[in-house]
Amino acid sequence: MTTTIERLTADLTTAMKARDDFAKNTLRQVIGAVRTAEKSGSAAHELSDAEVQTVLAAEVKKRRESAQIYLDADAPERAENETAEADFIEKYLPASLTPAQLDALVADAIASTGASSMKDMGNVMKTATAAASGIGRVDGKALSQAVRQALAAL
Numbered sequence: 001m002t003t004t005i006e007r008l009t010a011d012l013t014t015a016m017k018a019r020d021d022f023a024k025n026t027l028r029q030v031i032g033a034v035r036t037a038e039k040s041g042s043a044a045h046e047l048s049d050a051e052v053q054t055v056l057a058a059e060v061k062k063r064r065e066s067a068q069i070y071l072d073a074d075a076p077e078r079a080e081n082e083t084a085e086a087d088f089i090e091k092y093l094p095a096s097l098t099p100a101q102l103d104a105l106v107a108d109a110i111a112s113t114g115a116s117s118m119k120d121m122g123n124v125m126k127t128a129t130a131a132a133s134g135i136g137r138v139d140g141k142a143l144s145q146a147v148r149q150a151l152a153a154l
Contacts (some may be wrong), residue, residue, distance in 0.1 A: 055126045060086045106146045
């Protein structure tokens with residue numbers, strides 16, 4: 001099985017051969033972000049696939065936020081480009097959890113921690129986040145909201 005960084009590099013080569021400037025530029029930016037993350041910290045190290053996925057998720061989030069800023073500044077062309085780049089990068093990330101999967105995940109986390117009130121939110125979030133990392137991609141804001149709703153219903 002190939003790693004995410006190997007897929008990115010292979011796709012960059014393909015994009016260069018196909019003269020696909022959009023894909024080539026986006027992949028170069030993403031690979032650059034991964035290489036920068038590898039060199040950050042006290043000592044350079046090769047990122048694990050999970051760490052590469054985290055970098056990619058941050059790049060998607062950054063582009064989504066930029067797109068919103070461009071929309072607010074009345075620059076729809078730039079916003080469209082940022083959104084297209086975010087959509088392109090998301091192809092390399094695992095699928096997001098469905099609302100039903102998210103609800104089941106939260107219910108399991110509440111049951112396993114024995115949570116009974118909002119005071120237990122930290123423990124539930126910790127458990128749910130750990131469980132979600134093995135299943136698929138989950139938005140922290142959506143997870144937090146689901147946990148709040150579930151704990152409020154107790």
